[in-house]
Amino acid sequence: MVIPDLGRSPRPAPPHVGPRPEPGSFRDPANRVFHAGDDVLRALDRTAAADWRALAASSFFPPLLTAGKVCGTEELPAGSPLRELPTAPASSGWATVLRHERVPFVSHPYEWSFAMLRDAALLHLEILRAALPAGFTTKDGSAYNLQWRGTEPVFIDIGSFTPLRDGEPWAGYRQFCQTLLYPLMLGAHLGLAFQPWLRAQVDGIEPEQMGPLFRGTRRLLPGVLTHVHLHGSVQRRSAATSTADVRAQLRDAGYTRELAVATVRGLEKLVRRLDHQPAATHWVDYQHTCGYSGDDRASKERFVLAALSAAGRRRLVLDLGANDGRYARLAARHADYVVAVEQDPAVVDRLYRSLRGEGERHVLPLVMDLADPSPGGGWRGIERASFAARADADTVLALALVHHLAIGRNVPLPEVVACLAGLTAPGGRLVVEFVHPDDPMAARLLANKPDGIFPDYRRDAFETLLAEHGTVEDRLELPSGTRTLYRVALP
Template sequence: MLKTFRDPAGTLELRADAAYRTVYPPHDAEILAFLDTPLAHRLVEEGSLVSSTVIQAPTPDQPLVLRHPRIPFVSYHWEWSPGMWLAAAKLTLSICADLLAVGYILKDATPSNILFVGTRPILVDVLSVAKVDPTTPIWFASGQFIRTFLLPLLASEKLGWPLQASITRRDGYEPEEIGRHLPFATRWSQPARSAVTLPLLLSGKRKSGPATAPKSPKVDAEAGTYILGKTIAGLRKQMELLTPKQHASTWSDYTETATHYTTAEQAEKQTFVSRVLGAVKPSRVLDIGSNTGTFSEIAAKSGAQVVALDTDQQAVDILFARLSQSPYAAAILPLHIDLSRPTPAVGWHNQENASFIDRAEAHFDFVLMLAVIHHLLLQSQIPLEHIAGLAAEITTSGLIIEWVPPTDEKFREVLRGRDAIYAHLTEEAFLAAFAPHFDIVQQVTLTNARILFHMKKRVILPSAGV
């Protein structure tokens, strides 16, 4: 990935051990002063703000350099569920309100400034903090907040537009892009009335009148601080009106409603996974097709940091909400990602935001692929050899994968009568595809004929030179 370059106040470079931020004058003195405040210490301690260590003090010849710890796994807002989006927005506004009370404010407010540690959002851009001018009662980042936080969630909740579309919209949405699609009643109800309809009406009046330079009114400091506080509180109320409505979906209650598993078979499967992970004790686990998060929690209980992927946004959102109140809130990161169409690299030179595969490659020492391979094979039409190769790219050590035989009711359901096309998908073909990459450590056949394989990645020694 490239060093960040969009903020003239400094750059950020990710390295294997940490993130290194260079801060240029005159912003360095302001940032150092903020980091020394009791508020900054409290935010770091509670996990709301990334910690910062000065490794190079500023001098006339060299800039300030800060060291930040690496977040366990970097995610982007186009991979978040609506609940995660809302949590990130609330944290942004909460920190902004706290900053205002001690003479600071956020100079920019975008989802790109937030990462997640498990289900807990954390502000990672310390350069977004700046001294506030309380005599100017305008939060200049409020427009950016509305465009990048509020309007995408409004479009998702009211119009069904996917949050994943934000991957192509770095600066979010403009009111006119959404306003023409909203039903009349929605336009005049909050938050659309304040964020879309009224701005469009005012914009029309400005266009019909003479052009004038925008003015920043000056007020006394106490009044300015009060107005800024009301602005932030108002945005929080508007965001809360977009609290996602959770409802059952195809995979959101999969574990509880699955008819192809008896209670005994489900218990047998959980026992096998728990026993393997308890013995191996991996540190970083990727759960592909996490559904309700049952096996993600088993992995977290073994002491691992877990990234839980699912293609069902509702399942991810329900899992996020449940985990937020669980002992594993900081251990499991649920993401809305389809492994058959993983997040691509985007940004300048495709190097500002890394692809999911680049972030995942050799990052995890264990991968779970439970009840997912038949979907990749039959729905996404990914060849067995490709699935095996990707699993080997992602894990540095272990894999538990569930083979679903062609006689299985779920296999038949996804097959949709295409028996002749997929007649080659046998257990023998499955084992042959994984054999170049993995050795089988142990396996168990459930009473429903599904087979759980614990595999270990093979160590491929380089061939000796002649």
């Protein structure tokens, strides 16, 4: 199995004393993920190693690997120094080690738009539907088992595949409902944003939380009766029943592999029916309402392109406040990968669908409020890394963003600049726009604030803050005279 080349130039990893365990990989004792430099390794115990070799020799897995639907994976040879990994407590040692393709940027499901979550769910079901006839299933059904290459979802939890036992239900069904199906139902049936629900609970939305939202005629909405109410009822009744007993009951009732495949097909049909077009907001049409003249737009684009090309090809670019992705697309010409962050789910969903239609694999759009970015979550707050811990960009674009944070959200200007600098890797570049207080957009924000509340929101104060964090290499005042762009080199 050959790990595909994504055309990325990995950043040289800082020195570490031995391989580092992945904080989010501890729930399955049969396998554990480690980081060794730029390598992503998965250690397998004897049972998991046997399952892997059967999987690699199966008829369904290699085509998925070739198509890029599962992450590139290869077993390391016996003499490889990378196989020297720490042994788990009370373990007899790892039987073998796999090396995985490193995804360009790790994201979390609560940072995805509706269409992204649905496409991830459909890939998960497609893989399961291919696995079942070949005698395999997946132990897990979590949305966290999927990541992205641009707008292309990829299944990453190779350790989740396991041989199928007769009469065995899909062990990942509950996780699938809680982290994929239920969030999609919230959007499609109720028009609710699922992101706060998933961010609040690492294990997703419980049936008991869904039930009260779908009473009366809502019980008849597609999928609700079966996957919310019946699922919740069965789960309560079988709480004291062992897995072996459940398996025996299903086998006695005639539950077959064919029925399992039919169930997955039914889930696929349901997920495809679920759709949600988020209501249009001010931000959807922001590019036409933000007050730029034609000359401003042209000058700004030239400055950004020059800044992106000045330092050579970039490994990772963050476009913060990306809106319709205009500058993220420009950045993709000069970078291996671009993460386009925007707080409005409707804007991100539209951008994702557009990029997906273009077949774009180098731009990942994410939903995130930069005044309340994704924190660390899960066990000890490190199982799911915070955005700041994941963002180590060669270039950060912060265009028409600072005034929204400093004035719109009352974040002190020194904090805004420190945050932007903190997301930029050492030796990287920050390309930032300052909107002057007399600009129409800034004036609109200030109109809703008490007089004199932002005495330090000034261009000279902003430039002083930039100089404290790096060297201003270039600046440009746009023709309108109320906005200035800067390119800052960080030490």
